[in-house]
Amino acid sequence: MGSSSTNLLNVAIEHHRSGRLVEAERVYREILSREPNHADAMQLLGTLADQCGHHQQGVELISRAIQISPRPLAGWHNNLGEAHRKLKQFGEAEAAYRRAIKTDAKHAGAHNNLGLILQETGRTSEAVREFERALELQSDFAETHRNLATAFHRLSETKRALHHLRRAVQIRPSYAKAQHALGLLLHETGDHDGAI
Template sequence: MAPLPISQSLALAIEHHRAGRFSDAEVLLRQILTVEPSHAEALRWLGNALQAQGRVESAFDAFQTPLGINPQFAEVHHHSALLLMESGQYEAALAFFQLAARSKPDYASAHRHMADALHALGREEEAEEALRAAERFVPGFRSPTGPGVNRNGTLTPFPMPDADLDPGAGHR
């Protein structure tokens, strides 16, 4: 059986990832990277697969490689920041969220998670500003029943990025 073209292998790896088969995704992604070591999307998804398997340091390292290829890769800045948030490194995470938002100004998840980092740092006014930025791209984002604000109107932690908050697929 002939190997799949890279685009099909990547699509299959993403399918494995979304179905929770992270080690299967990792195998395919590493095969892609054997053929094309600087494939930024494969590196991004490898970081995602490693993170999902709890291999945080390896995931962070995998995310940094595509940034050397494309420093404007907003999703990778965002995922790097989320890893840093998990380990309580809020200042470092904030810097990555800011890079993501500068690279892709309409990336609502980056703005929303930036608000989480700012909130953790006690910078409430800036957190509110970041939430307003997110709402510009996702109408109703700040509704009392919507994501980001609990019933008493205070900031709530936000889960991993959702596709509906990222208006573009891939990267710019």
């Protein structure tokens, strides 16, 4: 990769991180017009496409980037899994998350996302193990605490579900989904004062 492509990629990434998605897409495409097999730009363009709701395009671009890269990163497989998950292609998503974990066993996001797929496909006990592994790797992962609470609730383990919902809200007080779930579960258990 030439220095001008590296500079352009850095510009595109900054646009992407700052939410300037149109500008990021333009620069990713400029890089790919110069270097059609630029795996980093292709993977990031695929991730951007997925984020913008173009999930199939995301799958195609990220898959191609993984094919042409000598060493695709775990995050690439995780991003591919996310695009598949949004398309309800659960088998493909699970396979991508497992490849991410095989590439980097310490990728907390991939463990969390694999847990979501396992839960979605009725394998709640397996999902619990993945969520717990994600939390071993990143204990302040509020979304995983909420996901684990959902799994425990499905397994009728209310105390454990409450613990993880409280932890999610403690980590991120503005986390509305966790606050809502906590309120509902407290109401369900008869703790109406706590539910307010």
